[in-house]
Amino acid sequence: MSEHLTSGDSGLPVLDGVTRSSAAPPGKAPIRVIFVPGLGDRLPPLVHLQREALRTWRALGVRTTMFRVRWSSDASFQERLDRLDEMVERYEERGERVALMGASAGAGAVLAAYARRRSIVAVVIIAGKFLEPEDIIKPVLLHNAPFAQSLSTVPKLLDELGPDDRARILSLRSARDGVVDDEDTLLEGAVNETMRVVGHVIAIGYALMFRARRVVQFLREAATDCAR
Template structure:
C-alpha cells in the first residue's frame, strides 16, 4: 500500500470536491504537490513540522501530500521510485495535475520520478543533493542505502531531460548551505534561485513557510499552457 499523508484532505478525495477547492484557477484541474523529505524522514518531530508547514498551502489553493522514501530502510531506491510513481498515477487518474517537490535527498527522488514520467507538470527542489556520493561520509551512505543508490542513478536520468523539461524545475538554495556543497544545489537549465538564508535545514523550513507563494506561482506558470 502506498504511504501518503495529505494536508487538510482525506486521502485521494473525490474529484468534484477537489475541483471546488481549486482556488484561483476556475475551469482547471486542481493542483497536487507531492512533497518528498530528505534523510530526516525517519524523525517524527521533523516530519510533523514539515507537514504542518505544508498544511498552510491549502490557503493558496494547493493540495499537498507527503511521500516518505524511508531512506534508512532496506528498500531499494528503484522500489521507492515505483511507489512514488504509483502515487502520482493515482492522483492523475483522479483528474489532478501533479507537481513534485523534494528537499535535500528528496530532490534526487523527485528528479528521478520526473525523468520517468513527463506528465508531472513541474518540479521544485530545495537544498537538493542528487550527485557526487564521494562528498558524503561512508556511515551516512551505509545507513541510507536508497540515498546512496540515488546518487549513482539520478545523474544518468537527468541526461534525458531536455531544455523544456528543465525549464519546469525550480531549484531553491541557501546563500551558504553548510551541508551540501553550494554548487551541487545548482541544476543546469533549471530556474535556480538563492534565498537570503544560511544553513541547510533552515533553507528547507524557510522555503516551505516563506517561499510558498513563489513556489505556487512557479507551478501555476508551468501549467499555464
C-alpha cells in the same frame, strides 16, 4: 485542502471512499504537490513540522501530500520510486495536475520520478543533493542505502531531460548551505534561485514557510504552459 498519508509504510495515500470523476480541463484541474523530505524523514518531530508548514499552502489554493522514501529502510531506491510513481498516477487519474517537491535527498527522488513521467507539471527542489556521492561520508551512505542508490542513478536520468523539461524545474538554495556543496544545489537549465538564508535545514524550513507563494506561482505558470 491538505491530504496526509494514512497507509503506513506503503507510501500510498488512502483513497477509499473517493469517487473518481472525469478529469477536469487541464487549465482548471487542481494542483497537487507531493513533497518528499530528505534523510530526516525518519524523525517524527521533523516530519510533523514539515506537515504543518505544508498545511498553510491550502490558503494558496493547492493540495499537498507527503511521501516518505524512508531512506534508512531496507527498501531499494527503485522500489520507493515505483511507489512514488504509483501515487502520482492515482492523483492524475483523479483529474489533478501533479507537481513534485523534494528537499535535500528528496530532490533526487523527485527528479528521478520526473524523468520517468513527464506528465508531472513541474518540480521544485530545495537544498537538493542529487550528485557527487563521494562528498557524503560512508556511514551516512551505508545507513541510507536508497540515498546512495539515488546518487548513482539520478545523474544518468538527468541526461534525459531536455531544455523544456529543465525549464519546469525550480531549484531553491541557501546563500551558503554548509551541508551540501553549494555547487551541487545548482541544476543546469533549471530556474535556480538563491534565498537570503544560511544553512541547510534553515533553507528547507524557510522555503516551506516563506517561499510558498513563489513556488505556487512557478507551479501555476508551468501547469499553464503544459496545458497549451
